[in-house]
Amino acid sequence: MCPSADIASELDEGLKQLFDAGLALSLQLQADAMAAEPAERSRLALTFHRLSRGVRQTAALRMRLAREAERAGREASAEVVQLDQRRLEKRKAHVKAAVECLIWTEAESAEVLDAFKEKFEDLLDIETQDAETFEGEPLDQQIARLAWVIGLSVPPPLGVEAGGEPVGLAEGGTSARPTASAEETQPPLLSENLLSPSRTAPPSGEQPGAPWASSA
Template identity: 40%
Template sequence: MVERQGRMLAELSELGMSLARRTHERAMAAEDPDRAERLALAFHRMSRSVRQTLALEARLEREARRDAVEAERRADEHRREAVRARRSYVGGVGSRLIWTEAEGDEVSALLVDLKRWVDEEAFFEEDFLAAPVETLVERLREDLGLAAADPDEDEDRDEADGRPADGAAGPALLEPHSSA
């Protein structure tokens, strides 16, 4: 709709300028002072109309640029929120993996490594958001030296909470952490 309005305003300003030029020529050529005065007044009104049309065109262009900048800002904000949520989720999964699989002093060092790993992965936002969570978790396991998930583990799950009966980390760690 904005494009259509812009085309119409451009055409209107061209028509107004054409008419203003013709009126100006006729006013300059008029020999009768009354006729010259009427034509000068008509020229004034037409030129004012052209100026208003040009001002409206400029306003619509400014608004379109402002809307484009705002849309880009919202998209950036949405992307940042998506990265933040993905960082939090993957970090939470990694933390649960570490607490499940590591022992003693190793936990603290792995948690620091986890933070660094998530920061580095999230730096490349588009790749971080495009990768399936499962892929990120497998890379995390590999990079931090955590045991790989056992595909047969689903059979060994405890009926009560869905976690592996033997306490090993597995797909249940991909589920959001609940504070229940």
């Protein structure tokens, strides 16, 4: 099946040929009528009137088809824009929900919560100005990066060394929160007497923190 655009193009080409032929015949008929005898001129004038009416209708039909094609193009473009906007809003909502969940987890007071949310809203507005780049970044990596930039206690995103400072969180280029020391960021280690014989995990059925005897 031919696309509608191809069909419309073929119809317009046919109508153009019909218009040109009708116009040429009408002009020739008008010249013949002017040179004819009075009795013959009346008959040719009536024929000219009918033929010229068909020419006008052909021209009006071409114009209507052109306007409909233009309107269809605008509607298609508007639909593409709406689809892009809905996709962007959906991605933005996912990122916002995830980061705000991290904010709620870390904020210790209403003031801290509001400060984090304000920074995040401003950052998200900037990020979404470039929709293609915003949507092209992996979602998990994007969430981690934005959370890190506003100062949440999350691992730094890829490409940033551990201990690096988020940019632009407070005046003077300093972070809005103190940087945790190496000891604070290190996870607690299990002591040797709490490890299984393979030194990887407690034996099945035992609780961490309770000593047990290894089987010989």
